[in-house]
Amino acid sequence: MPRVKDELLELWRFRSLLWQLVRRDLKVRYKNSRLGFFWSVAPPLMQVAVITFALKHATDFAKGFESYSAYVLAGMIPWTYFQTAVLDASQSILLMYGVIKKVYLPREIIPLAGAISNFIHFLLSWLVFFVYLWGISRAPILPTTLWLPYLAFVQFMLVTAICLLVACLNVFYEDVKYIVSILMSLALFVLPIIYVVEQPLYRGSRWLHGIGFQLYMLNPLTSLITGYRKALLEPPPRSVLGGPSLPLDVGNLLLTGLISFVLLVASYAYFNSRKWQFVERP
Amino acid sequence: MTSASLAGTEEPMARPAICIENLHKTFLLRHRTAGTIKRAVLNAFLRNPVERREVLKGINLTIQRGETAAIVGRNGSGKSTLLALIARVYKPTSGHIQVNGTVAPLLELGAGFHPDLTGAENLGLYGAILGLTSRQIRERAAQIVEFAFDTPDLAEKIDVPMRNYSDGMKMRLGFSVAIHTDPDILIVDEVLAVGDEAFQQKCLRKITELQQRGKTILFVSHDMNVVRRVATRVIWLHDGIIRMDGDVDAVVDAYTRSAEPPAP
Numbered sequence: 001m002p003r004v005k006d007e008l009l010e011l012w013r014f015r016s017l018l019w020q021l022v023r024r025d026l027k028v029r030y031k032n033s034r035l036g037f038f039w040s041v042a043p044p045l046m047q048v049a050v051i052t053f054a055l056k057h058a059t060d061f062a063k064g065f066e067s068y069s070a071y072v073l074a075g076m077i078p079w080t081y082f083q084t085a086v087l088d089a090s091q092s093i094l095l096m097y098g099v100i101k102k103v104y105l106p107r108e109i110i111p112l113a114g115a116i117s118n119f120i121h122f123l124l125s126w127l128v129f130f131v132y133l134w135g136i137s138r139a140p141i142l143p144t145t146l147w148l149p150y151l152a153f154v155q156f157m158l159v160t161a162i163c164l165l166v167a168c169l170n171v172f173y174e175d176v177k178y179i180v181s182i183l184m185s186l187a188l189f190v191l192p193i194i195y196v197v198e199q200p201l202y203r204g205s206r207w208l209h210g211i212g213f214q215l216y217m218l219n220p221l222t223s224l225i226t227g228y229r230k231a232l233l234e235p236p237p238r239s240v241l242g243g244p245s246l247p248l249d250v251g252n253l254l255l256t257g258l259i260s261f262v263l264l265v266a267s268y269a270y271f272n273s274r275k276w277q278f279v280e281r282p
Numbered sequence: 283m284t285s286a287s288l289a290g291t292e293e294p295m296a297r298p299a300i301c302i303e304n305l306h307k308t309f310l311l312r313h314r315t316a317g318t319i320k321r322a323v324l325n326a327f328l329r330n331p332v333e334r335r336e337v338l339k340g341i342n343l344t345i346q347r348g349e350t351a352a353i354v355g356r357n358g359s360g361k362s363t364l365l366a367l368i369a370r371v372y373k374p375t376s377g378h379i380q381v382n383g384t385v386a387p388l389l390e391l392g393a394g395f396h397p398d399l400t401g402a403e404n405l406g407l408y409g410a411i412l413g414l415t416s417r418q419i420r421e422r423a424a425q426i427v428e429f430a431f432d433t434p435d436l437a438e439k440i441d442v443p444m445r446n447y448s449d450g451m452k453m454r455l456g457f458s459v460a461i462h463t464d465p466d467i468l469i470v471d472e473v474l475a476v477g478d479e480a481f482q483q484k485c486l487r488k489i490t491e492l493q494q495r496g497k498t499i500l501f502v503s504h505d506m507n508v509v510r511r512v513a514t515r516v517i518w519l520h521d522g523i524i525r526m527d528g529d530v531d532a533v534v535d536a537y538t539r540s541a542e543p544p545a546p
Contacts, residue, residue, distance in 0.1 A: 016419075017410035024396060024407055031398040102387055103411055104370035276373050280309060
């Protein structure tokens with residue numbers, strides 16, 4: 001496909017702009033605040049604290065976990081990355097509208113820069129997580145931690161794919177950003193963030209048996225969040241789950257990698273097919 | 283089609299800087315009649331009427347290397363659209379544009395600048411938008427600042443957030459960055475009018491210097507004094523077609539006469 005090659009070459013030619021935009025994002029985000037990076041770690045930490053408190057006292061959901069908050073945090077960090085990156089992307093092109101109306105530049109650079117700067121925040125959040133997990137909680141370092149780079153990379157492809165798609169669509173239909181933010185608040189409960197996948201599976205929800213569970217695990221985010229937990233944390237006791245803990249599912253994770261890659265290619269192609277119409281929307 | 287701006291310097295000198303053949307550009311315009319809630323609800327369900335407006339109706343134009351062409355014409359005659367097509371912001375609806383050499387458009391005030399970043403940081407960002415590499419930006423930063431802020435009281439503001447800049451200072455920095463990208467073709471769309479007298483003089487001198495170095499300049503202006511002083515050729519666009527093209531004085535005189543109210 002010669003056209004894709006040309007597009008990628010053109011992107012490479014503008015790499016210094018991409019780098020400048022990433023740096024701008026990182027700098028601007030906390031430019032006027034005193035505590036800087038703290039503000040990107042604080043919201044998920046506070047959320048985890050509130051969820052842990054509420055669920056420990058209101059339900060038996062969290063009972064029996066060695067460290068329930070570590071589980072929630074391991075779901076919340078990838079989730080926060082996905083959410084902020086996609087919400088940022090939905091506005092990204094319109095924020096740069098004044099520039100793209102005047103200057104030629106590969107338009108995909110704009111959502112890409114947002115996806116990359118959010119990825120950097122995501123990696124920093126894991127650092128905070130490990131300080132908590134290994135430094136404060138003294139949890140053992142599992143050999144499966146080596147899965148983390150693979151999982152982070154797959155998630156980067158997935159997030160970038162959705163960012164490109166949402167950024168492009170929102171130029172033409174500004175309803176998209178509202179739809180996205182509603183879906184986000186739903187997804188917080190649909191995804192296994194405040195619970196682990198075994199809980200609904202063994203609790204006899206009739207949707208989550210057999211093929212239903214397979215489909216649920218086909219969602220790349222479900223698969224990734226579950227993957228992070230299985231790779232980094234020891235399984236919760238059987239009594240909490242209501243059955244045996246499922247092993248780290250290598251096949252499922254490889255499939256998720258493939259799905260994310262295909263999504264990225266498709267969404268990049270779609271973005272490119274429409275990117276020259278951005279400045280001409282009626 | 284417009285791949286030529288990649289080519290840069292290895293192009294033979296004989297080729298014209300810009301070659302435009304039978305260029306058409308049509309935009310879709312959606313009319314939104316705002317007002318009542320009933321109207322708004324209807325608009326959400328019915329598709330608003332879309333008008334196709336042909337802004338450029340067949341432009342043929344060749345601009346040689348080293349020319350300074352001024353484009354004049356009434357508001358809405360297609361001047362900015364033509365410049366944007368040359369800068370590759372729009373794709374032609376039909377027809378052909380060939381641009382030989384690198385193009386730097388001089389941005390409008392504030393576009394591309396981020397208010398929370400300092401002048402120095404914005405300089406890097408804007409330079410990258412215009413296609414400079416990180417290394418080129420580092421090498422040229424000092425020159426750019428010196429050209430933009432020639433007095434000490436201005437120069438010390440380079441590390442202050444851009445929101446504390448006046449419009450004139452943003453203009454100075456923007457012009458300075460665009461000039462120092464050392465483009466083969468500089469595109470200026472009605473922004474030279476900002477800046478104090480001293481800086482305007484300096485810009486005009488810089489433009490003269492670029493002309494002497496054989497650069498191609500394309501600018502839109504409503505200031506006929508600037509046009510007469512700088513341009514080597516004037517193109518008068520009227521309603522999407524070229525009405526007159528050629529000698530500076532002849533075209534400017536004709537254009538000025540057309541703008542006068544008809545004699546009673």
